[in-house]
Amino acid sequence: MRRDSRLSGVLHVLLHMAQQPGPFTSETLAKAMDTNPVVIRRIMAGLRELGYVRSEKGHGGGWRLACDLSKVTLRDVYTALGSPALLAMGNRTEAPGCLVEQAVNAALDQAFHDAEALLLSRLGEVTLAMLSEDFRKRLGSRKLQGMRAHGA
Amino acid sequence: MRRDSRLSGVLHVLLHMAQQPGPFTSETLAKAMDTNPVVIRRIMAGLRELGYVRSEKGHGGGWRLACDLSKVTLRDVYTALGSPALLAMGNRTEAPGCLVEQAVNAALDQAFHDAEALLLSRLGEVTLAMLSEDFRKRLGSRKLQGMRAHGA
DNA sequence: GTCTCATGTAATTTTTTATGTTACATGATG
DNA sequence: CATCATGTAACATAAAAAATTACATGAGAC
Numbered sequence A, B: 001m002r003r004d005s006r007l008s009g010v011l012h013v014l015l016h017m018a019q020q021p022g023p024f025t026s027e028t029l030a031k032a033m034d035t036n037p038v039v040i041r042r043i044m045a046g047l048r049e050l051g052y053v054r055s056e057k058g059h060g061g062g063w064r065l066a067c068d069l070s071k072v073t074l075r076d077v078y079t080a081l082g083s084p085a086l087l088a089m090g091n092r093t094e095a096p097g098c099l100v101e102q103a104v105n106a107a108l109d110q111a112f113h114d115a116e117a118l119l120l121s122r123l124g125e126v127t128l129a130m131l132s133e134d135f136r137k138r139l140g141s142r143k144l145q146g147m148r149a150h151g152a
Numbered sequence C: 001g002t003c004t005c006a007t008g009t010a011a012t013t014t015t016t017t018a019t020g021t022t023a024c025a026t027g028a029t030g
Numbered sequence D: 001c002a003t004c005a006t007g008t009a010a011c012a013t014a015a016a017a018a019a020t021t022a023c024a025t026g027a028g029a030c
Helices: A006-018 A026-033 A037-049 A074-080 A099-125 A128-149 B006-018 B026-033 B037-049 B074-080 B099-125 B128-149
Strands: A053-056 A062-065 B053-056 B062-065
Touching: A006 A026, A006 A037, A006 A062, A006 A074, A006 A128, A006 B099, A026 A037, A026 A062, A037 A053, A037 A074, A074 A099, A074 A128, A074 B099, A099 B006, A099 B074, A099 B099, A099 B128, A128 B099, B006 B026, B006 B037, B006 B062, B006 B074, B006 B128, B026 B037, B026 B062, B037 B053, B037 B074, B074 B099, B074 B128
Parallel strands: none
Antiparallel strands: A053 A062, B053 B062
8 A cells, every 4th residue: 555645745844944934945845855846836735725834936936834833733734735544444335235344334434433533633732843843852962973973 | 545445345255254154156255245256365365374264176165264253353354464554644754864854753653653553452352243243233124124114 | 087166376457546747827026 | 028936737657456367276076
């Protein structure tokens, strides 16, 4: 099963943008994510509709954060992507006339629903600000490591 | 994201087999599941290795249940399929040198892991016998409905 | 024995969907 | 008005599940 990495990707972009003020062109972001500018625009379009980012055309244009990072959760970002499927498994067929199928679907749906609810709940607990904070902490650690490696 | 329906499919087959003793040919099962006999054999192969079903060649051959339905959980069946991916989303890349990527992955992995654990736990709570029981209950309801429809 | 039936499995094709790419329109700035 | 950047549609690519084809193997039936 191929796994959808758009959420991971867009979070990556947003955190990079949180480190510097300036506007970022799709091309710049695409290079940082090792993908294509059009892919960036496609992903960011959903975020813009919800007001998380802004875009400007022409000279000096590009993408800019337009939200309070402490107010936006990973779940919000997920929603901005169009709420793609969370689970890799599904029922063989909806609208089953077969009673066996109904029994199977009922059992699986229950388990699937619980797992999705938990996942969404977890995503709702983490804000972009928390991620950014985590990133800075890691940055600090790496700097220390580097100093130790050079004999400081 | 295309959703893997093998678990749903194989449960369907097993429950159908639980309703009658006789051996079932791959072709019969395939027809009931509206798929191809080879797909059935492929799916059942994993179950056979774990001893949940047996197969016999030649005249009068076919597939037969070989386990106590009350001892086999949906999680066991899932494992027999080779434990395919449960979640439709994943990290953009493993082994990330980028610290932003590390921060993002850490947050997502936590949420993903929790959801997977819950799903597996739920699947482990349901046995094939329970599903079979649920099916019979539904069968009873439908019969009653039919009788009412005919004015009984 | 050999004919038929059924599984066992490799190889190939189809289908679906995320992703990548090309092309061109629109708008903003110097 | 020339350049830069987004906005999109249209098309190409890639990966994986599913379906299909083809043929080998083994087990009764006659």
